[in-house]
Amino acid sequence: MIQKLKNEKALFKFYNSLKSDIPYCFDVDYDNWYTSMFQDTDYDNEPLFHNVHTYVSVDKNKITGFIQFGLPTFIHGENGARDTETTAGIIRNLYFQQGDEQAGRELIRQALAFFETNRTQRIFAFYHYFGMTCNAGHGKLHSSHFYIETLLSEYGFIKEHENVYYKRLISNAESLCDNTVELKYSAVNTKGLCLFDIIAQSKKVGAGSFVFLPQGKICYLKWIYIEDEFKKKGYAIAALQHLFSDLKRQGIERIDTDTADGNIAAQGLYCKAGFANMGRTRSYEMRSEKNSGLLESMASFFTSRVDGYDEHMLTNCEGCCDGYIKMAALVPKNTKALLDLGCGTGLELDEIFKVLPDISVTGIDLTQAMLDKLREKHPTKKLNLICGSYFDVEFEKDKYDCAVSFETMHHFSHKMKTELYKRIYKSLNTDGIYIECDYMVENQSEEDFYYSELERLRKEQNISKNEFYHYDTPCTIDNQIAILKEAGFVKIAQVYRQGNTTILTATR
Numbered sequence: 036m037i038q039k040l041k042n043e044k045a046l047f048k049f050y051n052s053l054k055s056d057i058p059y060c061f062d063v064d065y066d067n068w069y070t071s072m073f074q075d076t077d078y079d080n081e082p083l084f085h086n087v088h089t090y091v092s093v094d095k096n097k098i099t100g101f102i103q104f105g106l107p108t109f110i111h112g113e114n115g116a117r118d119t120e121t122t123a124g125i126i127r128n129l130y131f132q133q134g135d136e137q138a139g140r141e142l143i144r145q146a147l148a149f150f151e152t153n154r155t156q157r158i159f160a161f162y163h164y165f166g167m168t169c170n171a172g173h174g175k176l177h178s179s180h181f182y183i184e185t186l187l188s189e190y191g192f193i194k195e196h197e198n199v200y201y202k203r204l205i206s207n208a209e210s211l212c213d214n215t216v217e218l219k220y221s222a223v224n225t226k227g228l229c230l231f232d233i234i235a236q237s238k239k240v241g242a243g244s245f246v247f248l249p250q251g252k253i254c255y256l257k258w259i260y261i262e263d264e265f266k267k268k269g270y271a272i273a274a275l276q277h278l279f280s281d282l283k284r285q286g287i288e289r290i291d292t293d294t295a296d297g298n299i300a301a302q303g304l305y306c307k308a309g310f311a312n313m314g315r316t317r318s319y320e321m322r323s324e325k326n327s328g329l330l331e332s333m334a335s336f337f338t339s340r341v342d343g344y345d346e347h348m349l350t351n352c353e354g355c356c357d358g359y360i361k362m363a364a365l366v367p368k369n370t371k372a373l374l375d376l377g378c379g380t381g382l383e384l385d386e387i388f389k390v391l392p393d394i395s396v397t398g399i400d401l402t403q404a405m406l407d408k409l410r411e412k413h414p415t416k417k418l419n420l421i422c423g424s425y426f427d428v429e430f431e432k433d434k435y436d437c438a439v440s441f442e443t444m445h446h447f448s449h450k451m452k453t454e455l456y457k458r459i460y461k462s463l464n465t466d467g468i469y470i471e472c473d474y475m476v477e478n479q480s481e482e483d484f485y486y487s488e489l490e491r492l493r494k495e496q497n498i499s500k501n502e503f504y505h506y507d508t509p510c511t512i513d514n515q516i517a518i519l520k521e522a523g524f525v526k527i528a529q530v531y532r533q534g535n536t537t538i539l540t541a542t543r
């Protein structure tokens with residue numbers, strides 16, 4: 036059984052039982068582990084994630100596996116620079132027992148549903164720096180767990196990078212310092228990061244950085260380099276030996292590092308400096324189905340996802356949970372008749388009924404399975420549910436005090452929306468209000484990208500323009516406002532935005 040993590044202490048215990056095989060899962064106390072798992076920051080104390088979720092697989096009340104995924108605040112772009120505009124998602128941790136691939140599949144599906152809702156374009160697994168790191172800034176999948184890779188590949192993940200991991204004990208290392216070079220250290224920052232310059236004959240010939248891991252007697256060497264003109268003079272090995280003896284004096288017993296599998300020079304240096312090869316590590320990447328996969332028809336998309344739909348929207352879709360409450364608060368208190376377009380399982384109605392239990396609702400949705408769920412949740416409410424497309428179903432004129440739509444309009448062209456909004460306008464009575472909560476973007480280029488991708492996919496898959504297929508084509512907030520104006524609405528306001536989830540109100 037898969038469930039949202041409720042007991043962090045139990046996961047801590049489980050995590051500790053796994054780490055003996057993974058050289059970069061260090062011994063830390065619960066508080067340090069908790070921070071690293073759930074509130075992790077980079078070396079400048081900036082958060083690594085803005086939306087992170089953890090699920091566990093459980094058998095007879097015992098954790099047997101877990102997954103942690105989320106949206107990163109940045110990823111490293113092609114040239115290593117930080118890309119903060121990223122639409123990437125990250126599976127940070129994934130563990131299931133070898134032979135229990137079924138649990139692994141269920142855990143992965145949980146993450147993929149989250150990425151689908153959050154429209155991620157690329158998904159990384161064990162992304163360097165975000166993975167099963169526990170403080171060292173290294174989190175690729177270790178070779179002792181490569182069976183997990185087999186399952187990732189089932190879902191279309193391919194290898195992104197491969198590294199070699201090294202460790203060197205320095206507790207009983209002889210004093211190696213040969214004074215060919217001098218190291219000039221910066222102050223250690225609050226995350227334990229220290230930079231150093233390598234000086235030879237009074238000149239800076241290179242630099243490096245390392246981190247003091249909390250609690251342990253371990254340091255992690257992040258990088259070291261020698262300027263091109265000073266290479267092949269033995270400065271790198273001299274610098275490492277100098278570093279070992281300086282750290283040894285400070286009570287450090289072990290230093291770890293890693294390097295790319297193709298970096299033969301660095302591997303040679305680490306071997307010469309006495310590091311032991313602790314195995315290979317890999318990260319993975321998948322381009323989401325949006326870019327390559329088959330489009331699914333709207334109704335079959337939602338029918339196959341109806342189980343677990345509510346929980347998924349409430350927990351994984353940024354801004355939705357609060358958005359439902361906000362929408363309910365915006366429905367005028369004197370509303371007697373409400374039109375809900377694309378009502379689905381009625382998550383917005385769950386909140387609206389709390390405030391206005393007696394209203395009559397006309398709900399229109401393409402997907403019968405979603406409507407069945409809504410009826411099941413609210414058997415005694417005044418619900419007139421119509422299974423059909425709101426582009427086809429007639430709306431009664433001057434009938435409704437309020438019309439709403441939640442996360443359903445981001446699949447259609449400007450033209451279709453304009454015509455639909457004109458009909459919504461006419462269905463409202465004189466002071467009526469239309470409240471739309473939807474996925475909206477800020478830049479025209481983003482909007483253009485999604486429309487052109489949809490066009491490409493439709494052409495490739497020979498799908499006619501008249502069929503409804505599930506593919507997100509969010510509009511910019513400005514365009515949404517302009518379309519509502521064109522349809523006749525007078526006063527239009529943006530009243531809420533969390534992530535890309537945005538609420539606009541439009542009055543007659």
Ligand SMILES: C[S@@+](CC[C@H](N)C(=O)[O-])C[C@H]1O[C@@H](n2cnc3c(N)ncnc32)[C@H](O)[C@@H]1O
Nearest residue numbers: 377378379382400401402405424425441442443
């Ligand atoms: C993401 S769900 C939102 C459901 C609900 N409003 C909520 O927020 O949970 C989108 C819903 O819109 C429905 N839908 C999409 N296009 C539609 C159309 N042309 N006419 C009626 N319903 C449509 C889908 O069947 C689905 O139930």
